[in-house]
Structures are given as C-alpha cells and as structure tokens.
Amino acid sequence: MKTLLATIAALCAAGAVLAQQPLAPSFDAVSIKANRSGEQGGSSRGQPGRYVGVNVTLMRLVRLAYRPVEEFDGGPEWKEKDRFDIEAVSGASPSQPQMLAMMRTLLADRFKLRVHTETRALPVYELSLARSDGRLGAALTRVADVCPPPAAPGTPAPVAGSGPAIRCGFQLGDGLLKGMGTLPNIASELVVAGRHAVDRTGLTGVYSIELRWSPDNVPGLPADAPPEIFTAVREQLGLRLQPATAPTEVVVIDSAERPEEN
Numbered sequence: 001m002k003t004l005l006a007t008i009a010a011l012c013a014a015g016a017v018l019a020q021q022p023l024a025p026s027f028d029a030v031s032i033k034a035n036r037s038g039e040q041g042g043s044s045r046g047q048p049g050r051y052v053g054v055n056v057t058l059m060r061l062v063r064l065a066y067r068p069v070e071e072f073d074g075g076p077e078w079k080e081k082d083r084f085d086i087e088a089v090s091g092a093s094p095s096q097p098q099m100l101a102m103m104r105t106l107l108a109d110r111f112k113l114r115v116h117t118e119t120r121a122l123p124v125y126e127l128s129l130a131r132s133d134g135r136l137g138a139a140l141t142r143v144a145d146v147c148p149p150p151a152a153p154g155t156p157a158p159v160a161g162s163g164p165a166i167r168c169g170f171q172l173g174d175g176l177l178k179g180m181g182t183l184p185n186i187a188s189e190l191v192v193a194g195r196h197a198v199d200r201t202g203l204t205g206v207y208s209i210e211l212r213w214s215p216d217n218v219p220g221l222p223a224d225a226p227p228e229i230f231t232a233v234r235e236q237l238g239l240r241l242q243p244a245t246a247p248t249e250v251v252v253i254d255s256a257e258r259p260e261e262n
Contacts (some may be wrong), residue, residue, distance in 0.1 A: 025098050026105040027051075027088040032259045035083040041173025042083065048093045051103065053086040058111060058256060060172075061086070063188065065103035066115075066251045070188050070196040071122055075253035082258065112257040122248040126200040127187045127233075130240040139236035143180060144206040168206060175226060177211040192229055192241060201239060211236055 035042075035055045042055035044064060053061065058079045062072060088106055107113040147168035170179035170189055177189055183199045186209055190197040213232035214225045226232055233239050 045169035049090040110259040114254040125241040137238035
C-alpha cells in the first residue's frame with residue numbers, strides 16, 4: 001500500500017510540474033499544401049503574427065525557424081526537393097523570438113521535425129566590406145533602422161505614394177537574392193559551394209538587396225549573363241566573400257516527415 005501511495009504521489013507531483021510548464025508558442029491556424037509547379041524559386045515572408053511561404057522547401061523553413069543558426073546537417077532526402085505553400089496566422093502580435101518559436105512548433109507539429117544542436121569547426125565565408133571607404137554597391141541600399149511590425153488587423157492600406165512600405169523578407173532563386181533585411185539576414189541567405197556566409201560588415205539597419213549572379217551549374221550562358229557570385233557580391237553590393245573557419249553551431253535534423261495537406 002505504501003508503495004502504491006508513493007507512486008500515486010510521484011505521478012501527481014509530475015503532473016503538477018507539467019501543468020506549470022507554459023505551452024510552446026504556436027500559430028492559431030496553419031495551411032500547408034504541396035507545390036507541384038516545378039518552379040525552383042520561392043518566396044518567404046514573415047511578419048509578427050503571420051508567415052507566408054510560397055514554393056518553399058523543408059530546409060528553407062528550418063533555416064528560417066532556427067535563426068541565427070546558419071549550419072544544418074542530416075534530414076530526409078526530400079528536404080531540398082519537395083516544395084510547399086504555407087500560410088500560418090496568429091491573432092496576436094508576437095515578437096521576433098516568439099515568431100521563431102512558433103515556426104519551430106509548426107515544424108514539430110506538422111513535419112514531425114526532431115533536431116539537436118552541436119558545435120563544430122566548419123569552413124565558412126565571411127561577408128565584409130570590399131572598399132576602404134565603406135562605399136556600398138548600387139544593389140545594396142539602407143532603407144530603415146529596423147523591420148517595423150505589420151499594421152493591426154483592419155487598418156486601411158497606405159495610400160499609394162505616401163511613402164515606402166518596408167517588408168522584410170527575401171525572394172531566393174537560381175542566381176537571384178532580392179528583398180529586405182539586416183546584413184546578418186542577408187548573409188544567412190548566401191550559400192556558396194556548400195559554405196554559409198557570416199556577417200562581418202559591421203553594418204546595422206535594414207537594407208534592400210537585389211543581387212544577381214550566374215550559378216556555376218548553368219551551361220551555355222549568354223555573353224551578357226551576370227558574373228559568378230564572388231564578382232557579383234563585390235561589384236553589386238560593395239562587399240566581399242572570404243574563406244574562413246569558425247566554431248559553428250549546427251542544427252542536426254534527426255527525423256522529419258512529409259506533412260498532411262489541408
């Protein structure tokens with residue numbers, strides 16, 4: 001009897017601890033559909049309380065959800081192949097850390113994503129200023145101090161011509177990086193020969209970028225095609241990519257499953 005009572009007491013105590021633990025932040029509604037368009041490019045936009053991804057892969061979602069981590073390993077063979085259209089909304093106006101936590105909850109719930117982290121010494125590219133005077137290229141322009149939160153639900157759209165509408169997010173395709181974000185955001189989007197870039201520019205604020213380059217795996221390029229990425233970064237952005245090695249946090253994907261559509 002004493003053993004039984006002790007077991008019941010332990011279970012009750014464990015239940016009380018679990019009851020006190022806050023629930024992981026999550027979106028109120030999530031829609032996921034497979035994108036079978038065959039297109040390679042996609043877009044990804046996150047705002048407080050809302051995320052919209054068009055033709056995005058699992059790895060693009062993982063890279064977004066686990067920022068500022070820039071290195072990943074493991075995962076299923078379809079992680080960079082299968083593409084999805086995703087819309088996730090919340091009635092609240094969460095902070096950026098809360099939004100990232102909500103994205104991680106989405107991945108755990110709908111993709112059954114399971115991960116762990118490790119620290120490894122890995123080759124990277126450092127993104128730094130290319131010119132001694134700090135002058136930037138025409139394709140990189142500072143537009144704001146921070147990414148502003150979206151307007152409250154029901155707020156009328158701004159009148160055309162009343163001022164620029166800052167929307168932080170990126171369109172990424174073969175040979176194209178276009179959008180707005182901080183320099184760490186921009187660096188995290190650059191993957192060169194399997195290496196991620198890390199920001200070493202010292203630049204603060206939000207920048208508009210439209211970087212165009214010719215991927216190495218595209219044969220028969222016309223004479224007026226954009227240059228390879230190292231030259232493009234230098235000429236168009238006024239930055240440079242330099243090889244380096246750094247202790248790097250790595251998110252290792254232990255398992256994931258294709259989500260059910262809704």
